[in-house]
Structures are given as structure tokens and as C-alpha cells.
Amino acid sequence: MPEPRETSPPAVNGAGRTSAGGDTLTCGVPLAALVDQADAGRLEPADAHQATCPSCRKALRAAATADQAISLLRATTGPVPAGLVDRVMGRVRQTAADTGVIELSAADHRAGRPLRVIGGIRVRHQVVADIARAAASTRRGVTVARAAAQPRPGSPGKLEITLGLLVDGRTPLPELARRVRQAVGAAVRRALGPTEVHVELTVLDLLDGD
């Protein structure tokens, strides 16, 4: 049985790391090759080297042990409990309702809640997202695929608006992004009052210009 070679991370059954970055056993056989061999169900020595190499033999023995152990778990099956989807949706709807309203005094101290409280009016994040969506959509060549708004994590009083855009590829993206941010920021401040707005943009795809 070979002595495991000291490597980082710690060697397992003589596994080491080559200078090229590929992981191998101490005998030089790549770990990936042994994984592929095990996945193919060939858990016995497959050639003359493996038949005589202590590292390979030990690795294959361990692979066989692991395979049998894991097969026990793979055999664990059972029917999906009746009503599970309804229970999931019930919890989701309850959560959506619970996070739909927060108290005015706690507004700036509950980062992560999908709400923004302005002057005693409770505003759902979806409303802010809709304002942002409408504003961004006024920019030529921009279609808003998704929009979300939430208090900016770690920055009380600031809003983070996230937009996923489909854009006309003929307009340079930096210019397009500037126009969208400007429109969104103005619309949100017009609706909610002075507010620091951070607009995160993701271009999901380019649309044909026609």
C-alpha cells in the first residue's frame, strides 16, 4: 500500500496534484480518469498497470465501497406527499403577504425587505419596480424583461432597482445604460420624493433593430 503524498488539499489514497494543475495519483494516473472509469462501472483493474499498482488498486477498492454505499441512498424512494405543492404555495403567498407591509418607523432598519416607506405611505417594492419599468421602457431601443426593487442592502434609505433588458444592438451600451439610469432615477424621485437610487442593469439579449 503506498504512502499518501503530502499535498494540498490533503491527499486521499495517494492522490496528489501535478505541477500542471491536474490531480493525479502518486503513480501518475489522473483522478479524472479513475472517476470516469468508476462511472462506467469498471471498478476492477482495467489494465496491466492497474492490476499491479497499489495506488490504483486501493483507489478502485475505495471507489467500489463508495459506489455500494451511495447506491443504498439512491435506492431511497417514495411518493411525493399529497398536497406538497399546495403547502409550498401557501407558505409563499403567506410570506409575500407578510413582507408586503412594514411599519413606518422600522423602514430604514429592515434592509432586505421588499418595501420602501416614504412619508407615511407604505409602498410595495413591486410598485417601485413598475415605475422603473415604465421609465426604462420610454427609452428608444429598450424592452424591460424584468424589474425588481428593494432597499439597498447595507445602505439604509437607498433603493436598489434591478432591470433585465432586451436592447437594440445599434446603440452603444454605455450610452443606453446612461439614458435608462437617468430616466429611472428621475421617475422614481418624481414618484417617491428625494431618494438615492442605485440602478443595476443586465442586458439579457440584443434585439433586431427592425
Next chain:
Amino acid sequence: MVLAPHQVSPLVDPSGAASAGGAPTASDGREVDGWLAGAAAQGDEGAFEQLVRRHTPALYAGALRVTGSPDMAQDVVQEAWLSVWLGLPGFRGHSAVRTWLVRIVTTKALNSLRRPHRTVPLEAVPEPVTAGTEREAELRERAAAVRAAIAQLPVRQREAVVLRDLQGLSYDEVASALGCSVASVKSALFRGRQTLAVELEQHRPGDMPGAHRQQGSHP
């Protein structure tokens, strides 16, 4: 041609079949998932429910394989979907929706294994040993030992073993879920399987039938 979420047919087949006819393909499913997730991220509960209906059977099966307990698996799936609902606005689509879901369920299932339980799952209560159930009880005990050993693996090895060997993700999917290369996944998987075997052999000598038989044939 790119469709906006509102242009997606509300009559999407939950099985993932393309509405235009023909056999559904993996890419059909991924595309539908992507649009459903996009709409759900905007608060569309109907789209989210479709996602839940499409994926809950597979996610529950995976959670059951990891936890071994129907009750725990059910809790895991519910908690996972809640996390998905809350996390959807931040989902960037770096991996497929299905891969993302499987990883969330896997993480929660593994956490549930490592968490002390206030109650004992019914199936963990030893049953009276009879001729007919002795073998089943032995298998349950072995499976519990395997789960305990998996739960103790180093985190990257544990994730690789569970995502690949229990959840059945492809190497590309595991790599995407873990944010690393396929080669790294295979290395972690190799080490995880080896560590698992060593743990099982050290703590339960002779318990795994294959290990016992093969150990005897080698010096």
C-alpha cells in the same frame, strides 16, 4: 427572436413539452424555466406555481435520497422553495434554473442532516426485529451511516458527491452549480468518494458488503 415574459403562453405544459408539438427537449425545459423564473422574479405567483409544479417531484426525490426521511425531505423542499421565491430577484441565470434549484435543495438537505433534531423521524425508530424486517433494518442502519459519513465530508467533496452521485446532475451542471471546472469537480468527487470509503471502513468495519469482500482480497 426573444420573447418578453408576458409573451410566454400561459398554457405552458408543466412537463416542459414545447407547445408547438414534438417531443420536449432539455433546451425546451430550460427555456420555459428561464421565462417562468423571470416572470416569478417580478412577483408573478402563477409563474412561480408552474415552476413549483414542474420541479417539486424531482426536488423531493433528491431531498429524500439525501435525508432518508419523508418528513425532513418535505420540510427541505418547502424551505427551499421559500428561499427560491425570496431569492429569485437576485437570480442572475449563471446556471440553469434546475441546477440552481437542485443546489438550494441539496444545501438545505445537507444542513438538515447536520442539524440536531428535536424529534426523531418515525423511520429512525427501531422496529421490532423479525425475520422479514431484519434485512430492511440493516439496510436502513447502513444508509444512515452513509448519510452521516457524507455529512462529515469537507464541503467541496460533499457537494460534489451529493450533486453528482445522489442528485444526478451532469458534470457540466455540477461545475456550473459550484462555479468551478469539470476537472475540479472530478477531483473533488474522487476525493469525496475515497474519503467516504475510508470513513465507512474505519467506523463500521465490514459493514459495507463490497468493502468487506474486497478488503479480504488485497494485502
